[in-house]
Amino acid sequence: MMDPAQHKSPAKRKPPFSMRLSDAERTALEAKAGSMPLSSYVKSVVLSDESPTYRKRRPAPEADQKLLAEILARLGASRSANNLNQIAKHLNQGTLVIDEELAKDLQQAVVDVAWMRTTLMQALGVKL
Numbered sequence: 001m002m003d004p005a006q007h008k009s010p011a012k013r014k015p016p017f018s019m020r021l022s023d024a025e026r027t028a029l030e031a032k033a034g035s036m037p038l039s040s041y042v043k044s045v046v047l048s049d050e051s052p053t054y055r056k057r058r059p060a061p062e063a064d065q066k067l068l069a070e071i072l073a074r075l076g077a078s079r080s081a082n083n084l085n086q087i088a089k090h091l092n093q094g095t096l097v098i099d100e101e102l103a104k105d106l107q108q109a110v111v112d113v114a115w116m117r118t119t120l121m122q123a124l125g126v127k128l
Contacts, residue, residue: 068120072120075116075120080109080113084110091103
């Protein structure tokens, strides 16, 4: 019986990459590859230092950005905005009566939530 500690699982390979080509594209590619296998030719062209770069990937978010993204997601998932909207609806309909102090507090809450959203989006580099 084999000792489990000695058994090593093989390294997990990434799935193969594939792309669809029209008949004309494939014929042109095969002509350029000549006697070289098509996959080898494609790799040599795509991975060469001279191959064009069309877009840059965003760097992986740092821990602070991940935290900011989580805060923004929680803010979006919270019902605060909906609750404030319902309060405003009842106020406009005249079915909810509140005093002046509460009205000011609610207005400040709306301003604060808008500020948090804008600040978080800017911190994450999201264009408004």
